[in-house]
Amino acid sequence: LIIIVEGATIQSVKLVGDNNNYMNVRSSTRYELRCSYKTGFDDPVQSVRWYKNQQHVYTWNFGETIATALGDLGGRVAISGENLQNLKFNKNLALNLAGNYTCEVVSAKETVKSKPFPLVVLDIHKCSYITDIPSDDFLTDVNLLGDIPKEPHNDKEDLNCTLIWNFKSPAIFPRPNVTCGYYSYLHDDVVSSLPSGLTMQLLTNGSWQAGIEHIHVPISEIPRAERLGCAVSVPDTSYKRVVKFEDNFIIDHMSCPSxxxxxxxxxxxxxxxxxxxxxxxxxxxxxxxxxxxxxxxxxxxxxxxxxxxxxxxxxxxxxxxxxxxxxxxxxxxxxxxxxxxxxxxxxxxxxxxxxxxxxxxxxxxxxxxxxxxxxx
Structure with missing residues (x-):
């Protein structure tokens, strides 16, 4: 009879809650950072500890129904209930929960640690993306507008064929990557950017808001089967939104290519x-x-x-x-x-x-x- 004794191993550390690899402080999702491990049959687990940026922040001792949360995790994770080896975040999330988390499993014979897990925490305000090209800027005849103040323009611009583009994102933390330009249906993404016009505003709460105001774009310069659009992503996360303007055939009329x-x-x-x-x-x-x-x-x-x-x-x-x-x-x-x-x-x-x-x-x-x- 040959008995193979396996030591303690940590199989994975992963974030559970939705299909993303980040937590959004404004989400109602219950997030959980899970530590999956196994030990030999004669090497029982004694405790599981968590470290954030190498600082001890959580301990659960095997057999106990109460865990201990320290530092940034105090009041932010459940300390009673089932599966206390995992970090079960409460709804009152905060940006300071972001960091590199390490799971440590202590067995009767040894102590093993996971690789650091980078937990990213975003603050994405619940307001929607706003993108529009005001209809009154498609000037069929400027003389018909009477005393209504209109967008300044130069004599070389075709008032019938020039779009005036506005775009605004919700407030996002940390600073997102934003590309605004031409959206391609083939790639379902923004494939080229406009040379200027995009602004990034730092708000008082530390979040960022992207915007475009009154950018003049000649329709003739927009590639065929493409639209004006913006792609917004957050580094090191799966968060990405692509926002395009549906023009109702303003840009591409049903026509014979000529x-x-x-x-x-x-x-x-x-x-x-x-x-x-x-x-x-x-x-x-x-x-x-x-x-x-x-x-x-x-x-x-x-x-x-x-x-x-x-x-x-x-x-x-x-x-x-x-x-x-x-x-x-x-x-x-x-x-x-x-x-x-x-x-x-x-x-x-x-x-x-x-x-x-x-x-x-x-x-x-x-x-x-x-x-x-x-x-x-």
Missing amino acids: EFLDPTYRLDFTFEGGDRNCRGDMAPLSTTEPLILDMECMGGDIAVFKNGTVLASWSAELACDATDFSWRYMMNGEMQGKVNDPANEIPMCLPNGNSGSNIPAPFFAILVAFYILGGF
């Missing part, structure tokens, strides 16, 4: 049955009738396609389909197949280097090659 109408393509075009939004994309005015777009390379220009094809002239008629907001070719007044890849199916118009333009022929050849290779 990057090829950028002036760099040099397309001459006219359209009817619709309008252009703040991004320059086309959208039909009717839900049943398409927008019709006529395009051609201006006189003297040649059409250069991404696949290397060069045409002396080019024109096309497209329709922005109101049912799925896709571009379709038009023929004899009827919609045909979709324009699946506008970047390759619609050319860039370049001055013809052999038709009396001011561009020297060698440089013109380089310009064409540069476009085909994706330089534009």
Whole structure:
């Protein structure tokens, strides 16, 4: 018969109460710092002690129904009841409970200690996040506002296509990390930040509040399928909130993407049955009738396609389909197949280097090659 005698070991120290790795002093959750251990059958536990930042703060002796809490834990943890080897925090939490906690198990034969457990305590005020873009800042016509005082702006800003952004977080302790910029639905996070405008205010109780006030953001600068948003996290914890502004199609209207109408393509075009939004994309005015777009390379220009094809002239008629907001070719007044890849199916118009333009022929050849290779 071989008997293997195991010594005392501490298996884990973990915080229980919710799915987070921190305590919020304003939460109604009953948090518990649990010390799981085991000892040999002939090596009974005599006591469990807790240390906070290497200072003795709690003792429970095996078989007793009362424990002793000292220092910062006095009045903050239960000292009677069951499972007194664990720290069972009361509802009157305080920020000074934060620290590195060590569980010490004393058996008849030995004493073992856990690795320090970093307990983080947050103070997150219960007020909600506030993020909005005031509707009266979408100025369709400044003259209609009468004597209502409006946001100062410069002459270069498009009053119809400029957002004025406000954001405010609840009070948080310790100081959070805050990034405000463009929220991506693909990543469910803020993927890029605005260069300025975010402020961090230190309140009298030591907590912090993040805010943005009246930041002007042109809609054309917001990437497609992204929104204005802020990500708030607290270092060394699982706490994170991502707050985005739901714009009800203010930023991204239902429209047909129209990057090829950028002036760099040099397309001459006219359209009817619709309008252009703040991004320059086309959208039909009717839900049943398409927008019709006529395009051609201006006189003297040649059409250069991404696949290397060069045409002396080019024109096309497209329709922005109101049912799925896709571009379709038009023929004899009827919609045909979709324009699946506008970047390759619609050319860039370049001055013809052999038709009396001011561009020297060698440089013109380089310009064409540069476009085909994706330089534009």
